[in-house]
Amino acid sequence: MSETFRSGIPSQVYSRLFLILAICILASAPVRAQQPPDTLRMDFAFTGMKPVDALKELSRQQQLTIFYVADWLPDSPLSRSYRDATMGDILDDLLTGTELNYFRYDSHTIALTRNSRIYDELPEGFFGTPIERRPENDEPSRPPAPLPIFVSEETQPEERQVETVRIGRQTPGQAADLYTLEGYVRERESRMPVADVAILITNRGLGTATDANGYYRLELPPGLQELRTRFIGMEPVRRQVILYNSGQLDLLVEEAVEQLDEVVVQADADRNVEAVTAGTDRIDSEESKDIPLVLGERNLLEVAASLPGISKAGEGATGLNVRGGRTDQNQFLLNHALVYNPTHFFGIFQALNPFVTESVDIYKGSIPVEFGGRLSAVFDIRTVDGDTLDLRGEGSVGPVTANLAFEIPVNKGRSSLVLGGRAAYSDWILRSVGEERLSGTEASFYDFIATYTDRINSRNQLKATAYYSKDRFSITRDSLVGYSNRAASVAWNHTFDERNLATFTLANSRYAFDIGFDGEANTDFDLGYSVEETELRAWNRFRMNKCHQLTYGLAAKYYRVNPGIRTPAGPDSDVEPTQIPREQALEGGLFLSDRFTVSDRLELEAGVRYSFFGALGPSRQREYPEGQPRDPGTATDTLSFGSGDFVKTYGGPEIRASARYLLAPELSLRAGYSNMYQYIHTLTNTTTVSPIDTWKLSDYNIRPQKSRQVSLGIFKNINEAEIEVSLEGYYKWSEDVLDFKTGARLLLNEEVETEVIQGEGQAYGLEFLIRRNRGRLNGWLGYTYSRTRVRFDSPYPSEQINDGEFFPANFDRPHDLSLVANYRFTRRYSLSMNFSYQTGRPVTYPVGQYYFNNSEYVLYSDRNKFRIPDYIRLDLGINIEGNHRKEKLAHSFWTISVYNVLGRSNPYSVYFVSEGGEVKALQSSIFAIPIPSITYNFKF
Secondary structure (H helix, E strand, C coil): CCCECCCCCCHHHHHHHHHHHHHHHHHHCCCCCCCCCCCCEEEEEEEEECHHHHHHHHHHHHCCEEEECHHHCCCCCEEEEEEEEEHHHHHHHHCCCCCEEEEEEECCEEEEEECCCCCCCCCCCCCCCCCCCCCCCCCCCCCCCCCCCCCCHHHCHHHCCCEEEEECCCCCCCCCCCEEEEEEEEECCCCCECCCCEEEECCCCEEEECCCCCEEEEEECCEEEEEEEECCCECCCEEEEEECCCEECCEEECECCCCCCCCCCCCCCCHHHHCCCCCEEEEEHHHHCCCCCHHHCCCHHHHHHCCCCEECCCCCCECCEECCCCHHHEEEEECCEECCCCEECCCCEECCCCCCEEEEEEECCCCCCCCCCCCCEEEEEEECCCCCCCCEEEEEECCCEEEEEEEEEEECCCEEEEEEEEEECHHHHHHHHCCHHHCCCEEEEEEEEEEEEEEEECCEEEEEEEEEEEEEEECCCCEEEEEEEEEEEEEEEEEEECCEEEEEEEEEEEEEEEEEECCCCCCCEEEEEEEEEEEEEEEEEEECCCCEEEEEEEEEEEEEEEEEEEEECCCCCCCCCEECCCEEEEEEEEEEEEEEECCCCEEEEEEEEEEEEEEECCEEEEECCCCCCCCCCCCCEEEEECCCCEEEEEEEEEEEEEEEEEEECCEEEEEEEEEEEECEEEECCCCCECCCCEEEECCCCCCCEEEEEEEEEEEEEECCCCEEEEEEEEEEEEEEEEEECCCCCCCCCCCHHHCEEEEEEEEEEEEEEEEECCCCEEEEEEEEEEEEEEECCCCCHHHCCHHHCCEECCCCCCEEEEEEEEEECCCCEEEEEEEEEECCCEECCEEEEEEECCEEEEEECCCCCEECCCEEEEEEEEEEECCCCCCCCCEEEEEEEEECCCCCCCCCEEEEEEECCEEEEEEECCCCCCEEEEEEEEEC
């Protein structure tokens, strides 16, 4: 009989023929005990042979007859050397990593089997335990568990077209009742993992679902498993799995294609009802595509400002105010790296490329324990991973900006590179206007981002991001201002097993601005400022069991701040060089939380983060006496700290707790509590945030800010999440919030602690949102009623504001209403609108004049006693998509919009001038007329 069988017959067929033939040969011979394969020791070596050829050489040298099917063996060549080895040693090594076993009939005959194992005697316990007599009236003994039944394809004709997969191989002495079947589910074309796919074993009534990495794991008895997948929008996958031992089965799923009038697949449809963490929102990048915004630019931060509890101080103001918090109390993270100023051109454009942004998760209530360092909110911005199979691109051309992004496969099916760039050509427009007042002015910006994603294997994924943005503007002819953001991060996700997922990140961020002044006198100077931080963070998500999911880890951050340096510009400048000593500090956090499922209705998430901060030397800190105002002349001593010494330390526990109770499948209550520390502050004496505001670390004299917040909300889905309705209230207490003394000088001031004061704040509000997610008409209506008040009290008038009483904060806007809607006439044409109303923000007015020492002075009201006019704006847009033919070089999308259709002159600020002994109020506006724009978008 020949050593191998080769023909055009499928391997499954001649696998059965081989087994039948081998059994017949063995059955026709006298029954003999299996010879131990280690009775004879030998030397055997081969180089660069395929396993098939190695078996042939082994059979030739040892005069053996070996039965096997060549297609069972791997194709890759091997090199091996054995010395004084038994036949069993050699075969065990050659068959490692395969599904093959061997049976030695006698000293010259060996048969290889696939998966199963041939026994020459019945295994122990084959007939179960002996039946013992039992007393009468006793319960009958449970019959022995039946052996696994292996069903071939012929026994189930209805499953003939279903692929049969054999997993593992039987091992000697195996006694396990359950084996592990695990693997990953990925989309067929992109090889992207697919989460929440149901993996069902229909013949056993078992099942599970894939996690965020597409991973699943099942404990199953040996034998036949009828496996099916189920996922909305994906074709089901069916497999007959014959399980011999633990093993891995990866599955590929593909999009379900069905001709319908309209198919809407919505991920996380019930997220707003089922989420446990209080005060959360999510914005997908596509949501900003149809919203008409200024100059046709997509802006996810403007979309965020239309949600309840989030607002802006006005047009031309950078930063967002979240639930009564200052703009510096928000954390903008781009793939784990902090972006200090996420806007271009005074907040009119976002500094984040929308074409490479996948989503923004906003935490404004009980912030998860892995985040720390800010009081109000975290904006967790994630970029797309990029296509690993095909080159893709997207771009746009608008009135003042152009944008282009690419997704480039690097290693097919495994890694990709995303590149995005954007630039403004507003300088060209300013020069083309021909207006004398605009000559010499400048306004431009650009940003660039690169993201590399590598799915190294099923357990490891690497993502690296580099980002840079630059703005330059000159509103007056004698000064040029520039500011820049730099952010870089590396994140490594490692799956230890199906219950353990760890993430390790290293991130660096830097924000800097510079001012070049070129005046007519000899006062030319260059001024520079920068703040930089580097953070290392590691955290793990551990699913302990069905009821408990733990999150734990630690984070460490190093700050370095250059508070400012001014140098003379040119040899004729009379400006004296000035440099404020550098600041540095360490911030750390150790955190643990547990997401606890109490019942099907009640779920809790509770955790603690211990926060630590230490200001580091070298430093010189002034000491002020207790019971006296802090002024430049009251310092009693100057303390010196060496390099690496702790100047001052702060810290404490931060509690994060949330609870969700399901009143019905589509109705829930959610409550939350959190307390936070913040160790870095902005120094500003303007009503709205400016790009040249500086950041100041807590030190010997400036304490960290602290806050506590409670919230309670009710959330309802209607008609299978077609409509979402929510109502949520909050109350927040703040301590040691910073403000400035009247007439404070904050820039290039070495004694800046004498110019600021710290007080307390209160904020409360009620947020209402109704959103329609599907249908021709979709969008949302958001309304917030909120109040934010602060108090700065002291025994000394110089450290008081408004006699120590509570007064409205600069960003206090009691009523905030936003309506965003999009009506789709056809698949190609839609009309969109954006309406916004806000109460005018507080302002301080002059209320009189007085004379002192023959000089005239203006008497001002209490701070923020009055308000500027209310803010009202309506934007309209028409969206025109190109035809949907598949065979096109690129698919286009036109946006024609009008910003501020009503032409309302919404005030950006109100200021006062004295003319002829009379004080007059003047109003400045950014966009006082309708602003039309047309943008061309394309995708390939």
